[in-house]
Amino acid sequence: MIISLIGYMGSGKSHISKVLSKKTGLKLIDLDHQISLQNNSSIAEIFEKRGEIYFRKEERQILEQCLNSETACILSLGGGTPAYYDNMKIINEKSTSIYLQTNIKNLTERLLLHKNKRPLIAKITNENLPEFIAKHLFERQPFYSQAKYTVNTNSKTPEEITDEIISLI
Numbered sequence: 001m002i003i004s005l006i007g008y009m010g011s012g013k014s015h016i017s018k019v020l021s022k023k024t025g026l027k028l029i030d031l032d033h034q035i036s037l038q039n040n041s042s043i044a045e046i047f048e049k050r051g052e053i054y055f056r057k058e059e060r061q062i063l064e065q066c067l068n069s070e071t072a073c074i075l076s077l078g079g080g081t082p083a084y085y086d087n088m089k090i091i092n093e094k095s096t097s098i099y100l101q102t103n104i105k106n107l108t109e110r111l112l113l114h115k116n117k118r119p120l121i122a123k124i125t126n127e128n129l130p131e132f133i134a135k136h137l138f139e140r141q142p143f144y145s146q147a148k149y150t151v152n153t154n155s156k157t158p159e160e161i162t163d164e165i166i167s168l169i
Contacts, residue, residue, distance in 0.1 A: 001072055001095075001096060001169070002066075002070055002071070002073055002075055002094060002095035003024075003073075003074050003095060003096050003098060003165070004075045004077055004095040004096065004098065005020075005076050005077060006077050006081065006091070006097055006098070006099050006100070006144060007079065007099055007100035007101065007102065007144065007153075008079045008102065008107055008140065009078075009120070009121075010079075010106075010107045010110040010111040011079070011102040011107065011153060012100055012102065012110075012153055012158070012161070013076045013079075014030060014076055015158055016076075016100060016153075016158055016161055016162060016165075017074045017075075019159070019161075019162045020166075021074045023162055023166065024166065026073050026074050027070070027072070027073040027074070028073065028074045029066055029070065029073050029075050030076045031059065031062060031075065031077050031078055031081060032078050034062050035058050035059055035062055039058065043055070043078075043119065044117065044119045046058070047119035056085075059078060059080075059081055059084070060084065063077070063081060063087060063091075067090060068094070075095060077091070082140070082143040082144060082146070082147075083139070083140045087143075088143045092147075092148065096148055096149070097147040097148045097149070098147055098148070098149045098150075098168070098169075099149070099151070100161070101152045101153065101154075102153045102154060104133050104134050104137065107133050107137075108130045112129065115129070149168045151164050
């Protein structure tokens with residue numbers, strides 16, 4: 001079984017996937033990390049030097065590789081992955097998708113801590129960040145809502161979130 005974690009940046013996909021991997025004993029694959037490895041560049045460098053269109057094409061190709069070659073793993077996806085091409089369709093066909101739903105207040109607080117490492121928000125002022133997140137969430141919600149399961153992460157510890165995911169699957 002492949003378990004795909006989706007959600008907006010800052011929703012906890014990377015952290016939750018690590019905890020879930022330890023609890024289940026399943027291999028962890030972080031899609032952004034795989035993209036970085038295959039391009040020998042950080043995500044920020046790929047965005048800066050090659051642009052978002054190149055990144056999204058690479059993301060799609062590596063997503064397909066992961067979904068077609070793995071039989072059991074935790075797959076942590078980028079926040080935008082479900083919203084491009086027909087990615088959400090293949091994610092649902094080849095894995096059990098779980099949307100880590102997080103409110104704008106929590107996302108803003110988390111993203112402000114590491115804003116410079118996030119290419120999509122690095123140049124947005126702190127004051128404008130909540131509005132940017134709200135707009136982006138609105139645009140991506142139709143894709144996120146296609147996940148097989150939704151887990152609300154607000155006011156929950158990583159242990160509680162992973163226990164809820166395990167009980168769902």
